[in-house]
Amino acid sequence: MAGLTILHAADLHLGGPVAAPDAALASLAANARNEALERLLVLSRQEDVRLVLLAGDVFHSPQPPLTAVLALEKALAAWRDMGAAVCIAPGNHDPWLPGGVWASWPAAEGLMIFDPQGGGLDLPELGLWVAGVGHESAAVQEDLAPRLPAPPTGRVGLAVLHASLERSLAGTSHLPFAPTRLETLTRAPFALWALGHIHIPQEVAPRRVIYAGCPQGAHLGESGPRGAWLIRLQGAVTAVEFAPLAPLVFADLAYDDLMPQATPAQLIARVRQDLPPAAAAWPSQVCLRLGLSGPSPLWQLWQRQEPAEPAAALKKELSLAGLVLAAGGLCPPLDPAALAQRPDVLGRLLVLMQRAEQDDGFLAELEARLAGGLHPEAQRLSRDERLARLRSLLLQVRWLALQGLWQGEGSDAA
Ligand SMILES: [Mn+2]
Numbered sequence: 001m002a003g004l005t006i007l008h009a010a011d012l013h014l015g016g017p018v019a020a021p022d023a024a025l026a027s028l029a030a031n032a033r034n035e036a037l038e039r040l041l042v043l044s045r046q047e048d049v050r051l052v053l054l055a056g057d058v059f060h061s062p063q064p065p066l067t068a069v070l071a072l073e074k075a076l077a078a079w080r081d082m083g084a085a086v087c088i089a090p091g092n093h094d095p096w097l098p099g100g101v102w103a104s105w106p107a108a109e110g111l112m113i114f115d116p117q118g119g120g121l122d123l124p125e126l127g128l129w130v131a132g133v134g135h136e137s138a139a140v141q142e143d144l145a146p147r148l149p150a151p152p153t154g155r156v157g158l159a160v161l162h163a164s165l166e167r168s169l170a171g172t173s174h175l176p177f178a179p180t181r182l183e184t185l186t187r188a189p190f191a192l193w194a195l196g197h198i199h200i201p202q203e204v205a206p207r208r209v210i211y212a213g214c215p216q217g218a219h220l221g222e223s224g225p226r227g228a229w230l231i232r233l234q235g236a237v238t239a240v241e242f243a244p245l246a247p248l249v250f251a252d253l254a255y256d257d258l259m260p261q262a263t264p265a266q267l268i269a270r271v272r273q274d275l276p277p278a279a280a281a282w283p284s285q286v287c288l289r290l291g292l293s294g295p296s297p298l299w300q301l302w303q304r305q306e307p308a309e310p311a312a313a314l315k316k317e318l319s320l321a322g323l324v325l326a327a328g329g330l331c332p333p334l335d336p337a338a339l340a341q342r343p344d345v346l347g348r349l350l351v352l353m354q355r356a357e358q359d360d361g362f363l364a365e366l367e368a369r370l371a372g373g374l375h376p377e378a379q380r381l382s383r384d385e386r387l388a389r390l391r392s393l394l395l396q397v398r399w400l401a402l403q404g405l406w407q408g409e410g411s412d413a414a
Contacts, residue, residue, distance in 0.1 A: 012037060141179075290323065
């Protein structure tokens with residue numbers, strides 16, 4: 001059998017929003033999802049893709065806007081013209097509903113839209129069997145993997161599914177719809193599981209179980225490279241390759257160890273090094289959220305009357321399309337432990353804070369004393385949540401004290 005290339009994408013969320021945290025991004029963000037789809041088509045043409053697997057949440061909602069429907073209709077026509085078969089397994093955002101967008105989508109040769117019963121598409125000329133199933137609601141609670149029919153004899157089986165794997169959910173905001181287990185997938189008779197739902201591209205089991213990730217991130221929380229996978233097949237999966245293609249890349253960097261960066265150029269060099277690499281094949285713009293906190297020789301740069309000026313300078317130097325800067329947590333390059341020895345207000349405050357950080361009993365006592373005066377919202381939190389919030393508040397108070405009191409009392413003493 002000759003080798004062939006498959007494109008695996010998911011979570012396109014066509015018709016869904018892309019955040020523009022910086023006003024300059026508005027038009028780029030508004031068009032980013034459709035542009036990502038265009039890039040999938042170009043990639044398919046370049047790579048002579050014969051099969052496209054779209055693992056759910058192709059649309060952001062079960063009643064997508066007309067622009068989204070048109071975009072997909074045109075894409076499907078383009079793939080058909082290339083001779084590529086397309087298999088879609090609807091997800092929780094775009095479930096297969098009777099009378100819905102998928103149920104009424106016109107049938108076409110080489111197009112398979114899986115319904116909630118599950119099924120398979122036989123592709124004898126490729127020696128493949130593609131099995132899949134669609135979500136029947138926005139909150140499927142059962143494991144859908146067992147509904148995929150096994151490949152007939154003589155076919156390599158590929159599975160396409162929108163599902164939650166517990167180990168990949170950690171640290172994400174994805175809800176555990178259609179939960180399944182890695183063992184369930186790896187024991188099933190499929191050479192590949194092309195999954196959707198988790199927006200971070202990843203090989204859960206090398207060359208076997210893959211989350212495509214979304215081709216375009218939705219907001220600053222979906223930072224890092226986003227794109228789709230090219231899967232090379234020759235009897236079995238021989239290689240997989242991630243192709244970053246998002247037009248708008250979100251990046252999220254936070255530093256609290258800024259003592260070595262003594263000049264603005266040094267700070268810029270550090271940030272530049274940590275930015276995600278540009279996707280060489282496509283033009284892309286970067287929107288960065290940058291958090292700067294802790295002691296820094298540069299802290300006074302951000303205390304000026306025009307806080308927008310240093311932000312604009314950083315944005316320009318780093319060639320960013322957007323920048324969200326949080327520098328309020330910077331403080332003078334001081335040692336809080338040494339300052340705690342001082343006999344003044346700052347010293348006493350720092351001692352109290354140090355004690356609250358190290359002594360859970362003292363923090364609990366403080367919490368109990370504050371409890372009566374808390375906002376009703378905060379009173380509804382559990383005690384542990386209130387303690388955690390107090391801890392983070394104390395950190396902020398420390399930066400504020402170092403910024404304000406040290407400067408004030410320091411100049412008095414001088
Ligand atoms: Mn999903």
